[in-house]
Structures are given as structure tokens and as C-alpha cells.
Amino acid sequence: MSRNLHEADIDIGLTRRGFLKGCAIAAAALGLSDAMIPRLAEAAASAQRPPVVWLHFQECTGCTEALLRASHPDIGRLILSLISLDYHETVMAAAGKQAEDALEGTVKRYEGKFVCVVEGGIPTKDGGVYCKIGGRTAMDILKGVAPKAGAIIAIGTCATFGGIQAAMPNPTGAVGVRDLIHDRPIINISGCPPNPISFLGTVLNYLTFKRLPPTDQLGRPLFAYGRKIHDQCERRAHFDDGRYVERFGDEGHMNGYCLYKVGCKGPETFSNCPAVRFNDVEVWPVLAGHGCVGCTEPGFWDTMTPFYERLPGVKLPVGKGIVQGADSAGKKILAITAAAIGIHAAVGAGKKMAKKKDGRKTGQKTEETR
Amino acid sequence: MDYEIKKAWGVLLRLFHWVYAITIIVLLVTGYYIYRPWFGLYQGGASFSMALSRYIHFVAGYAFMGAIVVRIYLFFFGNRQERFLDSVPVTPRNIKNLFGTVIYYLYITDRHEERLGHNALFMLFYIITLFLALVQTLTGLYMLFPENLSLQSMGLSLFGTQQEARLIHHFIMWYFIIFTMTHVYITIWNDIEMPEGLISSIFNGKKFKTKKA
């Protein structure tokens, strides 16, 4: 399959039916009415396939895997037939010098027109030596390619916000594309991995309307990241009604109650997972009985852990030691305050008593000191 | 010894105080429930407990915001005791009062400056509380309207992600618990130590002061 990818007119096995179905799914994800499906299909069928350069940096290739191995192959195929994938390390046939030439050729030939897709974080510490391809650092490659692209799509949380390798203490100084490139439009398709439909929707939007979709303040397209998971979740009725899973495997868990108390991060995570779901088999984490871990948010590895608690397990310096957890600190301060109040009141009472004894001897002294 | 009745607090300030006090209690209870729902109901009990807690929390939040606005208004247009410069420790007179109050509270001395309005130590915490109340409303609004893009840019630049804002919101909850407790204690202590009628003054606005001969 990979051999055929950059040869424009070879059929990669997408049927008309599959094609239309893919367009319909994308239209639904984009929030367009079904009257728009023919327009999308038309644009998808006749569009000049934009040349795409797909850069891999610090990552696990999970985003590519999620895209290519959709159990229902139409989405992956549709994407691959919509774009002309000129450089993609995982699926390209070329290797070594040939591959580097393909990259260089595309960048030169389509300057200002090609789409640069970035997958993976970019290490910046120590001159960026922690990720090298063909002898060049990731930073160097990105700085060579990205400024010449017409648009940049950062796919996956690593490319958007640094991802897992950017977790504290971030030994390689990994950052997302938006931290390095500022003068090109960047669309952030975050997630670990993101839903292929969010990527497809962005590309189709670009082909149909000739512009990138509107985004939120973190550069994520609103059609996919405009709403919180919690506000679209099928367990929300249980949440509102106060029915929670207390422990994994308990009665509430078996009844499908809300996972809020076992650390579901749906209330602070923006994504379309509950609406679009994964792999065309209608699943997503909460449906499978596990809380959301908040993978589409910046710094999720630091702010969303522990995954089975409501709030981050912050270390607070209180007194001599380090107290683990915000609440134990709060309770300790509360206890100290209560103790302080008690001591203060006791001292006050003691003093009063002492004064009263004095007062009996020396007359109205207490009144006068006031 | 002779006492006279003096007007200390205007009606708006007393109203502010009680709205602030009641909303803080309501916000603490409902907020803690939202954070860790300590009672839940199994299928069949249509209690709507979380939705209701959230609803009350949001309504109380708006009242709380209103109270903050009133207090800030009074800093500029209130009566003498309610104004900013009367007791905030920025003037030499108030800074002196601040330290005087601290040693008075620590039982080091019995002498202290008698004032009709607030003492400077109280006002210091009052200002901190007001500032944290503002942070509380901003993080609250950020979480309440996740789809609003201008609130999103405000939240991202001031607090970070929703989760970080939630953590800040939670920490400040602890401040409010401790503040409430300390405030009630200090008020009762003052009421016992001094015959000015501090507690009743927040209901009727009047204090008893020694008559100057």
C-alpha cells in the first residue's frame, strides 16, 4: 500500500459508497447540514490534492496508527486520497537519501502551498540533540520546513503542547509546534491520539471552503474542541442526579454511573470524543467504563495526574516536610488554625482570671487600662 | 464611665456583610459537594443533588460577585469608616495601628488605639480576602462558561488550563474556610474584650464609645 501513496492516480481501494460515507461523517463532525454533503464530496473529489509533508518527531506514531488502522478503513483511505502525501516516514517506500530528497523537493516545488503536518514533540534542550533524523535535529528540520508551508497541522498532543515527553521535569525540553513557529497558521488537533475524523474534518474544511476552520484560543478547531466532554457525555444524567462510581468494580460501576469520583477529567477537557467516538465502532473511554484522562489539554500529564483523583496531586511545603495533596494540606492548616484559636482563647481566659485576682486587690484596674 | 452611641456602619455595608457571609457559607458547602459529592443516590432517587448544588452554587456566586462590587463601591463612596484610607495599612497612622493591633491580640499589651471603624490588621486580611474573592469569581466564570472564547483567553493567560483554574479555585476555598473561622473567633474575642458591642454593630450599625469629657 505504501508504495502507491505518492502516485496520484493509483486507486487505493476507496469505493464511491465509502467515499460518500466518509464525507457524511466529516460533515456531521463539522456540524454542517446534510445539504452540504454534496459540496464536500464535490470538493473532495475534484480538489487539487494539496501536497502534504508529514514530519515525525518525539512520538510513538500512535497518531498515524490511529489514522491508518481505523477498523473501518474508509476514513483512513479518504484522508489518503484527499491529500498527496509526499513525505511520511512511516508509510513511504523511499528511505535514506531518496526520502530526504522527496522532502526537499516538495518543500521547494510547493513553497507556500503545501501543508505541513507535524506529529510529535520537538526537544529544544542542548541544541535539540534528543531527536535527530538524517543527522539533523528536529528543531532544525521544523525551522527549515514549517516557515515555507501554506498551513501547519499539528496532530496529537505531543506536536501541539509537547505531550508526554514534556511532562515534568521535561528532560529534553520538549515543546509543541506553536512554541517555535509563530508566523504561519497552525491548527492544533490535540489528543493522544486524536480522532482521525477531527483531522479529516479540518482537511475537508480547508478543501471545501479554502480556509482553515475557526479555532479556540489554543488553536484547536472549534468543531471538534469547542465543547467539554462532560457536557456531551452519556453518563451526565447520573452526574446531575448524584449517582457515582465510588470504586472500580462496585455496584455503581456495573450500573454505568458517572465516573466523576474515580477521577474522570471530562469536566475539564475539550474534545468531541463522546459525540464522534473512535474506530467506527462507537466506543470511547467513558463508555468503556474508564474516566477521561484529559489527553487533549496542555500539560495533561502534569495537571491531570493522578488520573483517579479529582485534582492534581500537588506537593506543598507545609512546615518542615512536604505534604502530599492539596486537601491534606488544607486540613492541616485548618487544624493548626483551630489549635491556635484554642490556645489564644485559653490564654485570654487565663489572663482574665489573673486580672480578676489582681483587681480584687488593687480596685478598678481592669477598667482603667481600657 | 459614660458611653455614647455612635453610628459606625451604613446600611449598605451591613447588607454587604450579610450577603457576603451567607453566600460564603453556601458556596463552601455546595462547592465542597461539587468537589466531592459525599452523598449520592442509587437509581430511583431522583434527587438531582449535583445539578441542584451546582445551581445553588452559581446563583450564590452571582450574589457573591454583587457583594464584592458593593464593597468596592463603598471603598470610595461609603461613610468615613468604610473608606479605603480609613483603615487600609498604607498610611503611617494605619501602619502604626497594624502593629499595635498585632501586639494587642498577642496579649503583649492591653493598650490599643480605639477606633470607630476597622482596625488595620483586620483591613489587611479584608483586602487579601477581597482579592482572593475576585480570583474566585474569575476562575469560577472561566469554568462556568467553557465555551466562551474571551473568558478562555482570560483564563488561559491568568490561570492556565481549566484544571489549573480548578485547583486554584479549590485552594482558595480552603482560605475561605480558615478566614471564616478566624473571623468569627476574633469578633467574639473582641466583643468580650471591649464593651463597644462589636457583634451587634453589624446588625444595627451602632457602636458604644466612651464619651470624651
Ligand code: SF4
Ligand atoms: S463520566 Fe466523566 S464526562 Fe461523563 S458525566 Fe461523569 S464526569 Fe462527566
